[in-house]
Amino acid sequence: MNKRLTIITLIIMLVIGGLISGLYAGPIQKALTPIMTNAMGNNTPQKPANAGQATAQPQQPGQAKNPNTGGMQNKMNPNQANVLAQDSFQRTNQQLWGQSSDGRKWEGDANTLQVFSIAGATGQMANGQGTVNAVLGPTNDNVDVLANGAVNQFGNGVNFGVVLRWTNGQNWYKALIDGQHLSILKRVNGKSTQIGSVTFAAQKGSVYSIRFRAIGAMLFAKVWRSDTKEPDRWMIVISDPELKTGQAGLRVVLQPTTVVRVTSFIATPAAMGNDL
Incomplete structure (x- = not known):
């Protein structure tokens, strides 16, 4: 009798554990992914937060910024x-x-x-x-x-x-x-x-x-x-x-x-x- 009760209890616990794992598998995987990525040494560049927005270009030698247009103007004659x-x-x-x-x-x-x-x-x-x-x-x-x-x-x-x-x-x-x-x-x-x-x-x-x-x-x-x-x-x-x-x-x-x-x-x- 005690043996049968023990087996039934274990089965119930496994079923409950399986249900809980199914409910939280997605969030757990998402949380663990960046940790695993860093641990594996993945060097894939991450997209910057302002991706898709224009960035300022460095001024080239021999060019002066045109105050009227904001663009570049060649100074050389x-x-x-x-x-x-x-x-x-x-x-x-x-x-x-x-x-x-x-x-x-x-x-x-x-x-x-x-x-x-x-x-x-x-x-x-x-x-x-x-x-x-x-x-x-x-x-x-x-x-x-x-x-x-x-x-x-x-x-x-x-x-x-x-x-x-x-x-x-x-x-x-x-x-x-x-x-x-x-x-x-x-x-x-x-x-x-x-x-x-x-x-x-x-x-x-x-x-x-x-x-x-x-x-x-x-x-x-x-x-x-x-x-x-x-x-x-x-x-x-x-x-x-x-x-x-x-x-x-x-x-x-x-x-x-x-x-x-x-x-x-x-x-x-x-x-x-x-x-x-």
Whole structure:
């Protein structure tokens, strides 16, 4: 009798225990899961509490926050970053051209011949006769040069020109104005050849802008009065493969009473674009 009662009691306890386990199995498993996960060394990243919300991005070097938009604005001026050489001539009067406004020293004749001076915030060439050169910046192949200047008189061979791929006085390309034409000349191993020319009436004393560009074998030139809009199209487009690389600068032919005043000079890398 006692034995049967004991067996019945055990069965009742097992049934009750099973019912209790069924009711609390879910919460117990949920409570034990993170403990087991950590114990097993699971490195799966947990989703942050603010997942799905935008986060602030770190500010990158060279960028400044735009207070109006809250975004990023690049501070670098691409034009300045691409300058090969430039001079504004904004310095005190002196003999020779010395150091340009970009910190480079003028080469060619600009720091050896007394024809060159800084006068009234311009680069002046005067009191001389014949051809003089002034070059600035590194050797390069594809270059765009823009120079602004005025000549007090034309005629008798006087001209004002920009040079590209200049290696010395015997090798260069030159775009020039002589009062009646815009022309491109080349000089190779001491021999000069005119390779392109168009009519252009330049007036003495007026400031003109000459833009001269070389890309591969292609040469481009145009000129306009500096107080007017730059022409959209090139006035001379020609191919010549002889000179591959060199410096940029100025080459001028003077007579004893000639005065040339250059107000600015800049050389930048050139790439093919709207060049036709």
